[in-house]
Amino acid sequence: MEVLRSEALPIRSAQDLVLVRQAVRTWTAELKFSLVEQTKMVTAASELARNTLDYGKGGQVILQIVQQGIRRGLRLSFEDNGPGIPDVELALRDGYTSGGGMGLGLGGARRLVNDFEIVTKVGEGTRVTVTRWK
Numbered sequence: 001m002e003v004l005r006s007e008a009l010p011i012r013s014a015q016d017l018v019l020v021r022q023a024v025r026t027w028t029a030e031l032k033f034s035l036v037e038q039t040k041m042v043t044a045a046s047e048l049a050r051n052t053l054d055y056g057k058g059g060q061v062i063l064q065i066v067q068q069g070i071r072r073g074l075r076l077s078f079e080d081n082g083p084g085i086p087d088v089e090l091a092l093r094d095g096y097t098s099g100g101g102m103g104l105g106l107g108g109a110r111r112l113v114n115d116f117e118i119v120t121k122v123g124e125g126t127r128v129t130v131t132r133w134k
Helices: 014-030 035-054 088-092 105-112
Strands: 002-011 059-068 071-080 115-121 125-133
Touching (some): 002 035, 014 035, 014 059, 088 115
Antiparallel strands (some): 071 125
8 A cells, every 4th residue: 555645633632623624624525535425534533533532642643645556545543642442342332432422433433434443552552543445
């Protein structure tokens, strides 16, 4: 997979969540994603950025335009050095929440993208990488 463009954005405050959503909207529009595809990616990014801030105690997202063969896509990697996720399968289950939310975050984000990967280690942090292909 070739990375055509890359940018890192901090996730340290609620204002950063807005900036992440705006950047994802801009990048998906540049890739000529349909409005539905744009909305799915922005929604997934919003959920994952919120998790990075609330549960990971802040971190960053790396936005990348990637190409694999003839297809292009947007890959987002959300990284934090927070407490990690003790039970990934439980965290991905619909309705599960470790906070006061609705429990739509990780499982919902996974359904909105084409590729989803989570790497986590308790006490060291979490990286969630999602890709949506055009």
